[in-house]
Amino acid sequence: MNDRIHKVIYNASSFEKAENPDVRAFLEFIKRRFATDRLTKEIQSAVDSCKNHQKWRAEYMLWKDQIREWKDEAREDGLAEGARTKAIETAKNMLENKLSTDLIVKCTGLSLDEVLNLKNNKA
Numbered sequence: 001m002n003d004r005i006h007k008v009i010y011n012a013s014s015f016e017k018a019e020n021p022d023v024r025a026f027l028e029f030i031k032r033r034f035a036t037d038r039l040t041k042e043i044q045s046a047v048d049s050c051k052n053h054q055k056w057r058a059e060y061m062l063w064k065d066q067i068r069e070w071k072d073e074a075r076e077d078g079l080a081e082g083a084r085t086k087a088i089e090t091a092k093n094m095l096e097n098k099l100s101t102d103l104i105v106k107c108t109g110l111s112l113d114e115v116l117n118l119k120n121n122k123a
Helices: 012-017 021-032 038-052 054-096 101-108 112-122
Strands: none
Touching (some): 038 054, 054 101, 054 112
């Protein structure tokens, strides 16, 4: 990526194959959420502490709600764009079959101007 950042990717599902016991314990913790050594127990303790911190918990819930809203908006935008793409495709097929522009507008929900632009750009 030429961004001067060193990235390491681990497959936590294969924690049993890790040769280093510390790495193995850490990957197992990620996979199973079960602390087995000093480091993972400290991590688990810190996570528990954060979960019980009222201010952080409230902020987390706000972020969680915001992220859910963003996902919903993105999904709706994608569905709307997909419906529009399908309407244009249908209109083009109807134009190829020489159907009236009024019928195409009625069936696809596209505006008369949009259908006429499709018709004129096709010719």
